Amino acid sequence: MAIATIRGRIQCNLTDRRVVPSCAILGMLHKMHVGTRGSFLKMECPRMVRSFLAATFLLFVATCHAAEQNGDATIKFVARPVQLSPSRTFGHAFIIIARKTNFGVREDVLGFYPVEHTLKGVVKGPGMLRAEWRCGPNDDCNPAKKAELLGRLSEVKNSVTISVSFADLAKVYSVVKQWDSSSTIGPDDKQLVTSPDKDYEIANRNCIDFIAAVATSLDYPVPPRTSLQTPTEFLEAFKTFVEQEQKVRLARSETAEAKDRAQTAEAARQRAETERQVAEARAAEAEAKARQLEAETVPAGWVPCKCPAAHAGLGKWVKGVYYHEPSHICPS
Structure with a gap:
């Protein structure tokens, strides 16, 4: 899994250039050499390496920005099912934004959560965008909790992936800012929420509504929402919408390409006709000059x-x- 980030780690997107160096850079470089998730999770960021992070920060951002302009991007809409667990009763829906960079695939994992996992906080309370594997502001972020959070990524039941341009990513990150523009990452790697942008309401504004807003920003149709709809039910219906929309877009693309080919061929024919007429005119002019010269000689x-x-x-x-x-x- 590539390094997933939310504000507080290196942000390299088209709408938010407020980049903050952290242990994410060293962690990613370390992971590229070690290749194991466990080693990365156990690795700390000692004070002595911070000068290295500062020295490589600008180079990393410039490389990431250049790669984003030329690379590929996808957005995966993901849902895990309802489970009989105090922390996962309702299931969850979130997105994974993947971008190709010179360091490999970089991912942002974002889902809408209540800040407080209490009955009051779930019914209606401050909301936040958080990665699946990151501890929330009220979590006891011990190794067991981190392992539990990482394990949730393997519980995904439904998913659908959409290829996007970086212009599309700008739209997505605009939605992200609308839903959470103030979250930061604390020194213990826990997410901190100072001024929530949206409330979490289990019946009216939950994780499903966030991914629906992202899909809408990309001009994809979404299925009707109901208060009792589960994340997996929504995503299963959304997959059908995506398949249909992609067929429509493919047909439009093929039609546009055929039109472009026809226009190119017509332009080539017109150029050839123009060149023929010019050549004939030049030949006629040369012949007239020859006749005139002959007549005057x-x-x-x-x-x-x-x-x-x-x-x-x-x-x-x-x-x-x-x-x-x-x-x-x-x-x-």
Whole structure:
């Protein structure tokens, strides 16, 4: 799994350039060499490496930005089912934004949660966008809790992936800001929420509504919402909408491409016709000049005639003078 981030780690997107260096860079570089999730989770960020992070920060951001402009991106809509667990009763829906960079695939995992996992907080209370694997502000972020959070990523039941442009990503991050523009990451890697942008309401504004807002920003249709709808039910219906929309978009794309090919062919035909006409005009002009030159040229050895009437048909007129071969002699 690539490093997933939310504000407080390196942010490299089209709408939020407020980048803050943290242990995420070293963790990613370490993970590229070690290749194991466990080693990454156990690794700490000692004070002595912070100068290294500061030195590599600008280079990392520039590389990431360049890769984002030229790479590919996808958004995966994900849902895990309802479970009989105090912390996961309702299931959950979230998105995974994946971008290709020079360091591999980089992912942002975002889902809408209540800040407080209490009955009051779930019914209606402050909300936040949080990664599946990150501790919330009220969690006891011990190793067991972190392992539990990471385990949730394997509980996904339904998912659907949409390929997007980076212009589309700008729209997505605009939605992200609307839902949570103030969350930060504390020193213990817990998410801190100072001024929530939206309340979490289990019946009217929950994790499903967030991913629906993201889909709508990408001009994808979404299924009707109901208060008793589970995340997996919504996503199962949404998958059908996505499949239909992608077929429509593919047909539009193929039609546009065929139209472009026809226009290109017509433009080529017109250029060829223009080139033919120009070539013919040049040939006609050259032929006219040749005829004019021939008409104005006296054949070698010919002499002016003093009796044109007597030698009619035996010579040629050139600029008002009649010329012929010297063998023709005027009668005396």
